[in-house]
Ligand SMILES: C=C(O[C@H]1C=CC=C(C(=O)O)[C@@H]1O)C(=O)O
């Protein structure tokens with residue numbers, strides 16, 4: 001018999017086997033337990049020896065963190081993603097056997113993944129492996145939250161499974177992950193090349209948008225651009241995560257590997273969190289750099305709070321999110337005025353939105369209603385999306401789209417995947433966008449996007 005930290009895996013699997021022999025269908029078995037402290041980045045790094053796809057998620061307060069190794073199941077949807085993912089998840093949960101030996105709300109079968117920015121867009125070369133919407137339940141998932149450290153093991157069992165053999169493999173792999181060699185940074189991996197994709201054309205497009213806004217019933221369009229980077233050596237994702245976690249406070253830090261590529265970033269923007277029907281969303285739009293001195297910084301923040309163009313950019317987001325949240329929640333609370341949300345390299349206008357979800361709605365229904373907010377597409381949504389489909393040459397893929405997690409009862413959280421990049425070996429594509437309104441100046445918007453590349457550039461060692 002194999003005992004791990006008080007849990008008898010073979011015993012759990014034997015009981016599960018009896019169940020699946022009666023039902024005659026394969027089941028996912030999800031076993032979670034409290035474990036001793038383990039360094040989350042060492043766990044992530046050790047996972048590379050076990051599986052090619054790893055996942056990482058930390059919330060902006062850094063008090064909920066998931067590190068996923070491998071995939072025991074991947075939910076994929078090309079069209080009508082939100083409804084499909086929701087329906088598939090419910091079906092999967094019906095045939096999942098859950099054994100929990102812990103008190104955390106953040107363990108058990110948890111799906112980690114993302115939706116594309118625009119599911120109408122085809123996925124070409126750049127985003128191979130990130131087609132449509134994809135959510136994975138990791139084979140092994142480390143949870144770090146206010147209650148401590150937890151390990152969830154997710155495995156399939158069918159009526160013919162050899163429980164003894166399965167338990168011994170799980171035991172060996174868990175041992176490896178829970179006793180990882182200490183991680184040290186591999187050191188600087190210098191950026192050899194930086195290539196901005198068509199900055200001149202991009203500024204012309206900003207001009208085109210301001211003209212378009214003058215002549216059409218569109219108030220705002222968010223334009224994004226790409227910065228291609230080449231490093232001396234293949235990128236070490238653990239090192240990038242370490243940099244982002246250390247330097248980008250107030251940001252969601254995420255990484256999602258697929259087919260040899262990794263989508264990674266540190267986003268300050270919450271799309272929505274749902275915790276037992278309490279809904280929390282965020283309006284984040286309007287940007288200024290940080291000042292060099294405290295005095296400077298304060299002044300720039302004050303100027304941002306009073307700047308007409310940035311307030312307009314922000315207000316458009318507040319109005320849309322208010323309407324979307326009102327349609328599925330009550331007791332909606334939104335402060336009248338935004339406040340400053342400070343980040344390492346820049347500051348934003350920030351308005352939180354709190355509400356109680358109406359009966360029958362889930363986190364995924366809210367994501368469907370909110371995405372893309374005017375902070376990422378523009379306003380009105382359909383008109384701005386049509387403009388982007390026609391004029392933006394960038395393949396956004398998962399950039400600017402919902403990335404996050406949800407559990408068996410659809411509690412969870414999504415961030416908007418900005419300040420991010422797609423890394424493949426020694427090459428990376430970084431993305432940054434900005435809200436263009438009628439008073440936008442192409443040069444200033446260009447500078448704004450330039451600062452928005454900084455978090456990822458710094459993390460890559462530039
Ligand atoms: C689209 C991005 O930022 C959005 C979020 C916050 C502020 C924004 C702005 O001020 O333009 C953007 O709407 C990005 O960072 O790529």
Ligand SMILES: [Mg+2]
Nearest residue numbers: 286287434435
């Ligand atoms: Mg802006």
